[in-house]
Amino acid sequence: MRDRTDDVYENGFTDHVLVCTNARDSEYAACADAHGEAVLEAVRTWLRDRGVFWSRVHVAETSCLGLCSAEGTAVAVHPRGRWFSDVTPGDVPELLADVFGSEASDLRVGPSPEVVESR
Numbered sequence: 110m111r112d113r114t115d116d117v118y119e120n121g122f123t124d125h126v127l128v129c130t131n132a133r134d135s136e137y138a139a140c141a142d143a144h145g146e147a148v149l150e151a152v153r154t155w156l157r158d159r160g161v162f163w164s165r166v167h168v169a170e171t172s173c174l175g176l177c178s179a180e181g182t183a184v185a186v187h188p189r190g191r192w193f194s195d196v197t198p199g200d201v202p203e204l205l206a207d208v209f210g211s212e213a214s215d216l217r218v219g220p221s222p223e224v225v226e227s228r
């Protein structure tokens with residue numbers, strides 16, 4: 110095992126945007142049926158347009174985040190600890206501007222003090 114924490118932060122990482130695209134073959138709602146793929150693409154596009162997609166902000170397609178809804182997708186941003194549900198593709202610009210600033214200039218540098226202290 111290798112601890113790559115320093116490498117990741119030295120490469121410019123600030124945040125992960127997690128987008129649920131979970132599919133479920135049941136009566137219960139799942140993000141795959143509530144714009145999951147379209148929200149994922151809207152997140153990628155917004156970040157790419159501001160030059161921070163994967164250079165600073167990583168995007169991960171995830172399974173269930175526990176915020177299932179038939180109205181829209183679940184999105185989480187970490188390590189900021191922000192959680193959203195019922196997200197539609199049209200909501201993405203407002204959501205990401207709220208988290209990162211309209212030009213994605215509100216980016217943190219380095220791990221949180223809690224991470225540093227625990228190592």
Ligand code: FES
Nearest residue numbers: 129140174176177
């Ligand atoms: S299926 Fe997306 S949060 Fe549960």
